[in-house]
Amino acid sequence: MILLVFIITPFVAALILAFIGDRRFAPEINIFSSILTFTAGIVLALEVYRHGPVIAGGKFFFVDAFSVYLSVLTAFVSSTTAVFSRRYMQREREHGRVGKVRMRFYHAMFQMFIFAMLLCLLTNNIGVLWIAMELATLSTVLLVSLYRTPNAIEAAWKYFILCGVGIAQALFGTVLLYFAAEKVIGEGGEALLWTNLIEVSGRLEPTILSLAFVFLVVGYGTKVGLVPLHNWLPDAHSEGPTPISAVLSGLLLNIALYALVRCKVLVDGSTHTHYAGNIMMGFGIVSILVASFSILRQKDIKRMFSYSSIEHMGIATFAFGLGGPIATYGALLHMLMHSLTKSSIFFTVGHACQMHRTQEIEKIKGLFKGDAFVGWSLMLGTMAIAGMPPFGIFTSEFLILTAVIKNAPLLTPFILIGLAAAFAGLLRKVQYMVSGDTPSYFNPIQAAHTPVLLHMVLVLVLAFYMPDFLNKWFQTTVELLK
Amino acid sequence: MNLQLLAQINSFLAALVLLTSFAMLSQRKINSLVTLFAWQGLFLSINTAVVGFVAAKHHLYISSLLTLSLKVILLPYILHVLVVRLKIRKEMETIVNIPTTMLIGIALVIFSYHLTAPVREMSTLITRSTLAVALATVMIGLLMMITRKHAVTQIIGFLAMENGLFFAATSATYGMPLVVELGVALDVLIAAFIFGIFFFQISTTFDSLSVEQMESLREDN
Incomplete structure (x- = not known):
C-alpha cells in the first residue's frame, strides 16, 4: 500500500502540474508532492528494514536493500531539488528565459522524471526496468532544451539520439536475457522477473548471458556516462536548467548503474567467472582517466562538474567490477555520497551562474566577497567532491582504493593519477572563482540555503557516523552482489 | 498449412525486412525513406x-496489430505531415558514399550471423534463423544514423533499429511478455511526439534540419 503511494504520488503530481504548473503556487505543489513521496519512501524503508524485502502487486514490485536505499535517496534529492528550483525557476522566469507553457512543462516533467526513476528501482521486471529507463530519458530530453537556445537544442538532440541508440542495445540484451531465462523458467512474464531470475541464475546458459551483457553494458553504460559512450553527458548536464542538471548528475546516473549492476549479478551467477567484472573495470578505469583529464580543459563551470560526474561514476563502476566486500561497500557508499555532494554543488553553481549571468569560469569571480554562503559552499563542495577529508567521498574512495591495492595492485597508479588530476583541476578553477573582487556585472540574489546545508551536513555526518540501517542495507547488498 | 511452408514464409518475410533495410540505406529522398519504413513495418507486422x-501465441496477434497501427500507419503519417509542414524536399548528402555504406551493411549482416550463432544452436524455435536478420536490421539502422546528417533520417534510422529489436524479440523468443511489448510501444509513441517537437525547434533555430550545423558543443572550442 505504502509502495503504491510512493510510486503514484509523483505520477499524479505530474498530471496535476501539467495543467496548473504555471500558477504562483505551483512550486509549492511540486515541493509538497516531492516531500510526500519522500515520506512514503521512509515508511517503506522502515518496513524493508524491519521485515526484509517486500514483494507486492502480484510480484510486479520488488524492493530489497539495494533498491530501497537508492529510492529513498532519489526521493530525498528530488525534494531538496524541488525546494531549490522554486526560487531558481522564478528568477529564470523574471529574466524571461521561460514562459508560462514552459513552466507547466517543467514542473510536470520534473515529477514524471521522478516517477520514471522510482519505477526503475521498484519494479521486479527487467523489461519494465528498461521501459522506465527510456521514460526517464524521454521526460528529461525536452527539459534540456527548455531554453531553446541553439546550444540547448543541440545538447538535447544529442542526448535524445545517443541515449536512444544506447538504450536500444540494452533492449537487445534484455531480449537475449529473456531468451536464456525462458529455457529455464518457461514462457510468459514470469521469466523476466528479477526474483525468479536470481534463483535460477546458475542454470542460465553462460554463452548467451555473456553476449547479452555486452549489449547491456553498452546500453546502460551509455546512460551511466561511461567513456567512450559519454559524449551526450556534458552537453545535456550543462545546457539544461540547473535543477535538472542536479537531478541528472545526482540521480539518473545512479539509476543506470543500478540497472547495470542488477544485470551483472545475473551474468556472474551464470558464468561463474570474472567476465562481467572485467568489462566493468575496463570501462571504469577509462572513464576515470579521460574524465579527470577533461576537467582540466573545461571553460564552462557546469560542463566541468559534469565531467566530474563521469569520473565518479567511473570509480563506482570500477569498484562494482572489482567486486569483493570492501570494494562493493565502497561503491554503494560512493553512489550515495556522490549523489548528495554533486547535487548540492549544482545548487551552488546555479546560484553563482545566476549572480554572474554566465556559466563561463573566467567570468565568475569574487564569490567570497559577493555572497559568502555561496562562495564557501562551492569551495567546500568542491573539496568534498575532489575527495578531501573529512567529507564522505574521502571515506568511500579510501575504501575502494584499499580494495584496489589489495586485489589489483597494478591498477592503483592509474586510479591515483585520475584522482589527482581531477583534484588539481577542480580546486584550481574553483579557487579562482571564489577569490578576488566581485565584478561589475555581479548582482546579488537570495540564495536557497536549506538544500545546500542539508546535503553538506549529511555528507559530513555520514563520513564519521554510519547509521545502523544504512550499514545493514549495504551489508545485505554486498551479500547479494558477492 | 504445414509447418514447413510457414517456416518458409517466415524466412521470406525476414528477407523482405532486410531488403527494405538496404533500400533505406541507399535511399536519399526523405519521402521515399518514410514509405520504405512503412513497408518494413508492414512486413514485420x-x-x-x-x-x-x-506458435499459437495469441498475444502476438496483439503485437502484430500494434505494429500495424503504430509503425505502418501512425508514425509514417506523422513523419509525412512533418516533412510536408517543414517543406523538406532536398536530397540528403551522406558522409560516406552510398556504395561504401552498402558494403559496410553487408559486412554487418555477416557479423550478425556470426554473433547470433550460439543462440541459433540453442534455440528450437522455427524462427531461430531470423534472429541474425533482426540484429542486422538493428545494426543497419545504427549505420544509417551515423552516416546521415539530417534530423529526419536519423530518426528513421532510430525507428528502423526499434523495428529490428521488435523483430529480434519475435524471432528469439516468440515475443516478449505483453506488458513489456506495450511499454516499449508506449515509449516509441512518446519518442515520436518528442522528435516531432524537436523538428520544429531545430528548424526554427537553425533554419534547416541538417544536423551538421550543430557543432558548437565540442571540446576544442
Missing part, C-alpha cells in the same frame, strides 16, 4: 502474425 499462428 505480417511476420508477427504468422509467428503467432505457428
